[in-house]
Amino acid sequence: MSSKSKKSKSVGVRYTPEQKKEIVDFVQQYNEAKGRGGQSAAVSKFKVSPITIGAWLKAAGVSKKKGKPAKATKASKPAKVKKKAAKKAKSGAKKGSKGAGKRYSATEKQEVVNFVNAYNASNGRGGQSEAARKFNISILTVSAWLKKSGNKVVKGGKAVASGKASAKVSSALTSKVASLLQMSDRIVKAENELAKLRAGFESMKASIRPLI
Incomplete structure (x- = not known):
């Protein structure tokens, strides 16, 4: 230059x-x-x-x-990327279509629960299966609604309030705990009395030794 x-x-x-x-x-x-x-x-x-x-x-x-x-950047492979994106879109669509069920309101759920209770009260059993057929709902769904509402389905098919059962269990547990506490107090008193007797025994024993 x-x-x-x-x-x-x-x-x-x-x-x-x-x-x-x-x-x-x-x-x-x-x-x-x-x-x-x-x-x-x-x-x-x-x-x-x-x-x-x-x-x-x-x-x-x-x-x-x-x-x-x-360094030259490697050329991307648009064809493979497009295929992968298409596969993901298809799988996402399939997943979205599965399990997309109807949403039931609280009123509709209560209606099903009331039907089960009324049917079991009249016929003794079978309310859950009958509700599944009538309302076109799975038995598992009906069972879940019954549990959530506080009803427990037993073998006979009758809906029993779970609150009563839990009340019985809690009262029985309370009485047993009270009994255990009473027994514990008696054990403590007996141990104290035994300690006094042992102390008196040792004292008497010590006073006798010089005389032997």
Whole structure:
């Protein structure tokens, strides 16, 4: 490159491919020797703006730091990506279609529970199965609603309030705990009495020894 082109301002100057290559090669050699700073050194030496040099380096595929050609990114495979996306969409649609059942209101659930109770009161059993047939609902769903409402279905088919059963259990447990506490008090009293007897026995024994 001539000295005139080096000293002239970069604004409005057209550079030939040979001049551009000379500057790019200079940046590469400088960075290979010193690790970095080639672009700034080229700006000072050739009086070209850093933006212009950066554009030339980018066009040549050269990294700004180490002067090595930038690695080309691997081309993506759009066909495989599209196939995977289509499969995911299909599987999502299948999952969404399964188990998408009707939502029942609290009033409808209570209606089914009342039907089961009334049927069992009249016929003794079979209310759950009859409700499943009449309302077109699975037996598991009817059973879940009965449990949630506080009714427990026994073998005979009669709905029994679970609250009463729990009350009986709690009262029986309370009485047993009270009995245990009473027994514990009696044991403590007996142990205290036994300790007193042992102390008296040892005292009497100690007083007799000198006389023997």
